[in-house]
Structure formats: structure tokens, C-alpha cells
Amino acid sequence: MSPVSTSAEPVTTAASDTGVRRRASRSGLISLASVCAGVALWWLAAALNPATMPSPLDVAVRFGQLVADGTLPGDIAASLRRVLIGFVIGCGLAVPVGFLMGWYRTGRAIAEPWIQFFRTIPPLAIIPLAIVLMGIGEVPKIFVITLASFLVCVIATFQGVVTVDRTLINAGRVRGASDWVIFRRIAVPASVPFILVGMRQGLGASWATLVAAELIAAQQGLGYRMQQAQVYYDIATIFVGLVTIGVLGLLMDRCLLWADRRLTSWQERR
Template sequence: MSNPVTTAPSPDGSRTSALTVPRRQARSRSVLVLSVCSVVGGIAIWWILSLLNQATLPGPPAVIAKFVELIGNGTLLPDIGASLTRVLIGFAIGSGLAIPVGFLMGWYTSARAIMEPWTQFFRVIPPLAIIPLAIVLMGIGEVPKIFVITLAAFLVSVVATFQGVLNVDKTLINAGRVLGAKDFTIFRRIVVPASLPFIMVGLRQGLGAAWATLVAAELIAASVGIGYRMQQAQIYYDLPTIFVGLVTIGVLGLLMDRIILWADKKLTSWQERR
């Protein structure tokens, strides 16, 4: 006769198989191993391609050497600081505005009727196309750079938040009203939690849009920044410096995305995950 599978109480009072935690740990380890193998494999492919085409494609050793040189001569760290500041400010303002605007559009029909046409209108216009207008209206300082990044983050995040409110299960809202809950209570206790997964996805996409807009934003008379450094390297055909900029943006963007993903798991721990 086989032994029954033991169970343990979960935090919400239900009983969970004792095998669940080891299985999850094993799955996490396998995902980590696959991720590491993927990174190593990508670098190996890059290295092989650079060996086959040494005239135009710098390999990892050349890029690492250039990275050390830029750090040593005091060039890269100020560039990273300037670009990171612009992205963080633009992303914070854009997403900070997008969340309440998205909630208004999703919750109030009148607000949706007023704001949605303009949101969709500007959403199909690339933020890069706003750069000439931003220069004319705002000058060539930090304001137009941050404005373009803010616009890119806002337009992505607002749609995700708006869609999240629209996708809230109407049965839950109706049940709250039947039980006598006021609109504010329903909004706070039902709509906001149910919309969080969409909001967090919107934040991740908004962050990607902010970084994607950075290089073009630093076209606006910048004297420091990763995008500016890459543009200067393009003039002199300095491919290792361009690769240093690409890798730096990718690593910084990945780290910030992991932070948002960690916050997502904490805020939506109730959500069933695969």
C-alpha cells in the first residue's frame, strides 16, 4: 500500500502538497540554468561571428577593453549617471501620470470619451517625431529630453492601466454593489487590485519605451549621456564604444525590469501563476 502524500497548511488556510515546494525550487533552478546557458551561448555566438568578421564586428574582448578604458578615463560613469537620471525622471513622471489617467478612462465613461481619442492619436505618433517640436518649444536643455521620454512611458502605461480597469470582472463589481459597497470602496477594494497585473505590465513596457527613446532624446544638444557617446562614436566609426553603450543600456534596463518584476510578484502574490 503506497504512502499518502503529506500536506501542509498554506498561509490562507488551505492544504498544499508537501511536494509543491521542492518542485517549485527545482523548476526555479532549471530556469536559472537555462537563463545562464542562454546568456553564455549568446556571447559565444557573438564571439564566433566577430572572429569571422573581424573588420566590422568587435568581439567581447575588444568591447571589454573599451569598457575598462572608458571607466578609467572618467567618461562612462558620468554618461551612465546622466542617462539614468533622464530615464528615471521621465519614467517616473510618465507612469505616475498614466496610472490615474488610465483609472479615470476606465472607470468614468465621460472621461474615457474625452481622453481616449487624444490618447490614441498621440499613441500612433512616434515620440521621436515630437523631438523637433520639443526643441522649438522647450529649447535645448534637459526639459525636452525628459519630456520625450515621459511621453513615451506615459502612452504605453496609460493604455495598459485603462485596459486593466476595463477587464475587471463585472460580477465582482455587481456583487460589491449588492452588498452595499460604495463606488469608492468598490474602486479601492476590487478595481485597483484586479487592475494591478495590467498596471505592472504597463510599467515594464513603459520602462522599455523610456530606454528606447533615450538615445534619440539625447540627440537634443546633449554633451553627456550614453546616447550622446554612441552618436559621437558613430562619427569616428568607433564600434567598440557603440557596443559598450548598447550593452550598458541593455544591462541597466534589465536590472530595472527585474526590480519591477519583483515588485509585481509582491503586489500580485494572490494571482495564480504558471
Template sequence: MTGTATAAENAGTRTAAIAAPRVPAAVNGYTLLGILSIVAGILIWWGLSIVNPAGSLPSPLAVLVRFGELIAVGTLLPDLGASLSRVLMGFAIGTGLAIPLGFLMGWYRPVRAVLEPWTQFFRMIPPLAIIPLAIVLMGIGEVPKVFVITLAAFLVSIVATFQGVLNVDRTLINAGRVLGASDVTIFRRIVVPASLPFIMVGMRQGLGAAWATLVAAELIAAQAGIGYRMQQAQIYYDLPTIFVGLVSIGVIGLIMDRILLWADKHLTSWQERR
């Protein structure tokens, strides 16, 4: 009986080991390395705030205290909400327009001939340079802010999507045609999956461009938002509030980027990664 029980326990242990996937040690090591990097950065920041002779660099503790004060007085969360809604709206509209147009530019030469010169023309103009014109033509409401964010995300995403379609292996397309696949099937089963890595990279870059453009737009004309709050803090030399805005943008942007990276890994799970 003892031998039978031992064999059963061993079999159960082997089954559990097979069922539970092991997390590679390298993954845990890289995660720990990332955490240590963040801690080291905060410690360096703290040290610089101590040795700074002018005392103009606020310490992480001072920024954290100011963060709590801004939440307590009810200004930080509305500012974060206003900025986040502008970014999400502009990013969604920009990428939503850029991806289908990028596919059309890459797949159909006439569309490419018409749209590519304009795309490259506007891509050379910084979205920040459009802000004064947008304010003059659209006023100082939400429309010009969302417009310049949309433009920033659009120009990055359309180029990435267009380039992704152009980089699809022609051998795969020709093989699909030899096997009798229609253009719709080739586009859906070959071109779209092969272009996804480029599209996701373009979306991540477009997200960064959207945040950069948003803060600039709020610095020029806004009544609420992180950029507006930072501008007001600059007038009164309120460095902790400025740092609260910077850290908030960085943290929220990092979270949004991690979400896109997670989606990228799941949508392109077939792709070989390092």
C-alpha cells in the same frame, strides 16, 4: 536511550524539512537554461567577430577592455548617470500621471469621452517625431529630453491602466454592490487589484519606450549621456564604444525590468501563473 535519540533526530529532520521550503527543480533548471543562453549568445558573438572578414565587429573582450578604459578616463559613469536620471525622471512622471488618469478614464465615462480621443491621437504619433518640436520649443537642455521620455512612458501606461479597468469582471463589481459596498470600497478592493496586472505590464512596456526615446533624444541634442557618447563614437568609427553603450543600456534596462517583474509578482501574488 538510543531509540529515543534516533526518534528525536528523525523528528528534528522532519521539522527542518517542513520549515525549509524546497526550491522546485524546474526553477533551478530554468535558471540554468537562462545562464546557458547568455553564455551561448556571447560565444556566438565571439565567433562572429572572428570570422567577420571585414573585422568590423568587435569581440566581447575588446568591448570589455573598452568598457574599462571608459571608466578609467571618467566618461562612462557620468554618461550612465545622466541617461539613467533622465529615464527615471521621465518614467516616474509619465507613469505617475498615466495611472490615475487611466483609472479615471476606465471608471468614469465622461472622462473617457474627453481624454480617449486625445490619448489615441498622440499614441499614433511616435515620440521620436516630437523630439524636433520639443527642441525648438524647449531648447536643448534637460527639459525636452525628459518631456519626450515622459510622453513615451505616459502613452503606454495610460492605455494599459485604462484597459485594465475596463477588463475588470462586472460580476465582482455587481456582487460588491449587492453586498452594500460603496463605490470607494469597490474601487479600492476590486478594481485596483484586478487592474494591477495590466498596470505592471504597461509599466514594463513604458520602461522600454522610455529607454528607446532617451537614446534618440541624446543622439539629436545632448552634451552627456549614452546616446551622446555613441554618436561621438560613430563619427570616429569607434565600434567598441558603441557596443559598450548598447550593452550598458541592455544590462541596466534588464535590471530595471527584473525589478518591475519582482514587484509584479508580489503585488499580484493572488494571480494564477504558469
């Protein structure tokens, strides 16, 4: 019987891999069709209302002009720098604070009232105070982006720690594991999926805060360029900014999703 079982296992694995590839290919085709349908609807809306809605071709032409004169690359670099710095600082602070809140009741009692208090205040409402306290340089811009990503990621990390299966923790204690070993070998791996979801949400919050953050006396950036285009009723430039932010955010989210799959390969997926 053993030779039959041994030879059947590779066949089963190959069939499973083929099924996964087929599902991935089908999902890719559906996504491509969805994007094409969206662009077609955009083109139709532009044809029905050409006075206020630029077509995809108009936006592509404007995109080329902004790239050719160096405006768009400079704006992308400035906005990416602000988003990445704010996102990294925010998530870098959120993960240890979330673990502290989830693992120690005292830490939760100290930090949770402040976290919940600032969660009810939109980060954009902090902008006037940030200007008064920090001036009009890069610091207040990065600060509001950091705050936005921190508040999202810290809650996800906290939720990941408090939802760790108690059975696994009790099993570790029965086998004589110390609290540090349980934390490192059980709590941290079990919390990683929550942390990465929080980081993806924090990334979205960072980009959402960017445009308002660049209201603070910015001279460069996608949000700044869109606000200047609004003054001159340059709708094509506004669309270029929107599409660029969407594409950059999507690419960064795909990177986090790739990391999620690599770090949580042990997790059962649908």
C-alpha cells in the same frame, strides 16, 4: 482522520516548495546557457568579420578604459537620471488618467481621442517641436521620454480597469458597498497586474527613446556617447553603450518584476 490531514498538509507544502525551487534552478541554468550561447555566437561573428565586428574581449577592454577615465560612469548617471525622471513622471500621470478613462465614461470620452491621436505619432517625431518650444536643455529630453512611457502605461491601466470582472463588482453592490469601496477594494487590485505590465513596457519605451532624446544638444549620456562613437567609427564604444543600456534596462525590469510578484501574490501563476 483529522490528525492525518494535519500531518499531511506540511508534507504537501514542502513538496510544492521543493518543486518550485527545482523549476527555478532549471530555468536559471537554461538562461545561463542561453547567455553563454549568445556570447559564443558573438565571438564567432567577430572572428569571421574582425574588421567591423569587435569581439567580446575588445568590448570588455574598451569598457574598462571608459570606466577608468570616468567617461562611462558619468554617461550612465546622466542617462539614468533622464530615464528615471521621464519614466516616473510618465507612469505617475498614466495611472490616474487610465483609471479615469476606465471608470468614468465621460472621462474616457474626453481623454481617449487625444490618447489615440498621440499614440499614432512616434515620440521621436516630437523632438523638433520640443526643441523649438522648450529649448535645448534637459526639459525636452525628459519630455519625450515621459511621453513615450505615458502612452504605453495609460493604455495598459485603462485596459486593466475595463476588464475587471463584472461579477465581482455586482457582488460588491449586492452587499451594499459604495462606488468608492468597489473602486478601492475591487477595481484597483484587479488592475495592478495590468498596470505593472504597462510600467514594464513603459520602461522599455523610455530606454528606446533615450538615444534619440540625447540628440538634443546633449554633452553626456549613453546615447550621446554612441552617436559620437559613430562619427569616429569607434564600434567598440558603440557596443559598450548597447550592452550597458541592455544591462541597466534588464536590471530595472527585474525590479519591476519583483514588485509584480510581491503585489500580485494572490494571482494564480503558471
